[in-house]
Amino acid sequence: MFAEERQALIAELVTTASRVTVNELATRFDITPETVRRDLDTLEGSRQLRRVHGGAVALDRLSLSEPSLAERQTQRHDEKERIAAAAFAMIPTSQSGSIILDAGTTTELLADRLADWTSAGPDDQLLVITNAVPIAYKLAGNEEIQLHLLGGRVRGLTRAVVGQSTVAQLEGLRPDIAFIGANGVHAVFGLSTPDLVESSVKTAIVRSARLVVALADSTKLDEETLVRFAALGDIDVLITDALPSPELSAALAAADVEVVIA
Template identity: 80%
Template sequence: MFAEERQALIVDLVSSSSRVTVNELATRFDITPETVRRDLDALEGARQLRRVHGGAVALDRLSMSEQSLEERQTQHHDEKMRIAAAAFTLIPASQTGSILLDAGTTTELLADLLVDWAPADPGDELLVITNAVPIATKLAGNEDIAVYILGGRVRGLTRAVVGPSTIAQLEALRPDIGFVGANGVHADFGFSTPDAVESGVKTAIVRSARRVVALADSSKLDKETLIRFAALGEIDVLITDAPPSLELATALAAADVEVVIA
């Protein structure tokens, strides 16, 4: 087998399993560990993977790896739509209520469903609080929805409003439901995100809302990113698109987290 063919197979293995070890690859391809390390060095140089101690991981498994909003909008779209639809059923249609929408692709799909929201009884109103510029823009045209956008610095990568002033505003609020996104959901580590400033806002959302609903497609399950913003027990409901692994499901049940499969 030529080196190029072997390296292509290594990339496929890393993509499917997220992590490979030098010894596993040496055994699989019947080559020396030194040859494996040269292959991994070459693939890292081509930005196909990232070297770690004893092997390599997929680039999307890095603790600080984060894609732009535009890149994420095209990924797992059908799954996110199902999650957003399930979340929509939790929003009250009668009496005046308040919800908090975190910045993110799934919460933005939930906002798409709210564009045509109408109260069950005339005169009722829904207050939507958000730190997401795209969400505020989408909902501004619905006269039955009062939109409050949190102030602070706009983070270009995610169009999220972040910073100390954003957190301070959240600390003075107590909305009925907070919908929060996550980059990782792990049995031991909890709910996490790669960015420190967004983590601070997410933690403030979790602490401010009377009921906290996490929206995370199944690609986020059993994953850890850099910063934990909530322990499992701080979330009331997790809406995802596939059953969690046994380990994660057991931990969620022990933390009294309701799991909704959309």
């Protein structure tokens, strides 16, 4: 096999598996680790992957990698719908309460369900606080919901309201439930996001709520992005669509986090 053919196959493997190791590639192609490293160097030079210790990762798995909201809305839609449905079941209709919805595609699907929310009685109320412009837009038409949009600067990529003023507002709130999104949920690193400014708002959301529910589809599990905004022990419930890995399951259990498989 020519080097160019092998490198094309390696690039395809990285794209499919997201991560490969030098030893795996050496065994698969029956070549030396030194040859594998040269191939990876070549592929990194042509921006087809990124070298990491012991192997390589796909470019979309880098710590700063973050697809736009529009791109994420088409990814794993069915799984996110199931997660949103499980989250919606946690919101009471028979008593007055307050919730925070973080920005994100899964929380936006939860907002779709809340758009038709009705109270069980005339004295029951629901206050929804959010830092997400799309979520506020979807809920603004439901007169049975009290809607509070946090103020601050709008981050274009995620349409989330961020900044120190947003954090300051959250520090003065104590809602019943926070529904939070994450780009990574890791046994050691905890919950993370690629953006430093948005992470500050997420941390403030987590600290403000009496009950913290993380919504993360299974592609986010065992992943680390640039900025940790919460430890596993800072959340109460994780709603996802598949069983976490043994390592993450053990860490969640040790942190007393309830795992809901939607």
